[in-house]
Amino acid sequence: MRELDSIERVGVVGAGTMGNGIAQVAATAGYDVVMRDIEEEFVESGLDSIEGSLSRLVDSEKLTGEESTAARERVTGTTDLTDLADCDFVVEAAVENMDIKQDIFADLDEAVPEDVVLATNTSTLSVTSIASATERPELVVGLHFMNPVPVMKGVELVVGEHTDDDVTALAHDFAEELGKETWESDDKPGFVSNRILMPWINEGIRAFDEGVAAKDDIDRGMKLGTNVPMGPLELADHIGLDICLDATQTLHEELGDRYTPAYLLKRKVEAGDLGKKSGRGFYEYD
Known part of the structure; x- marks a missing residue:
């Protein structure tokens, strides 16, 4: 498992509302981000949403123009999952469907190095079941961001049946690096929230x-x-x-x-x- 200080490049699977929000906060925190979706139009829409959100933060004087530009330049869009091969931490934020999430995690298991933590933004589905699609269930954890991600401070951390304690600790630390506060839930239906x-x-x-x-x-x-x-x-x-x-x-x-x-x-x-x-x-x- 990679340590927090070795995480420089973050992968985000899904460019919708949650995915582009997660990509934005990661880029604002200084990480290089690769945001992937299945269609180019979804990727472009996600990038446009990030740009609009950053502009609003500049207008409200929560970011400077320079900070906004730097954050936007850190985000790269793609439709190719193998472009996440150099990522040090991956967050999945696809549609809330178990079959789709398991397919994504099976593909991620092949696409990224075996020591990379895979997090899911699921809000209700079993993290343990999602992790079962991989050969690294001990490196799978739930990171349930609240909507809208750039505004809401909370992140719900969900511990699967096989999630390693060090992965849980890393996930807490990573969320805090993004400026969030966390609470922890066991992998029970609906979690806490x-x-x-x-x-x-x-x-x-x-x-x-x-x-x-x-x-x-x-x-x-x-x-x-x-x-x-x-x-x-x-x-x-x-x-x-x-x-x-x-x-x-x-x-x-x-x-x-x-x-x-x-x-x-x-x-x-x-x-x-x-x-x-x-x-x-x-x-x-x-």
């Missing part, structure tokens, strides 16, 4: 669907009553209703009826009302 968060969102949707209160009042009540920045319906829109449904269904399969997805959540996903990314969820967006 989604095991608690998804029922909260799901019950908020049920309360709205059953006429307990208007959506604005549900969100306002939770913000004022529990001091959270977003209510459950706002947060569901922000995360993406399809992602919330996938996570809740995974928890339902693993943990039973207490995690049954709300009917209205399923109906909205079927209608294509996915939240901010589609322009309409529980609220409407420009």
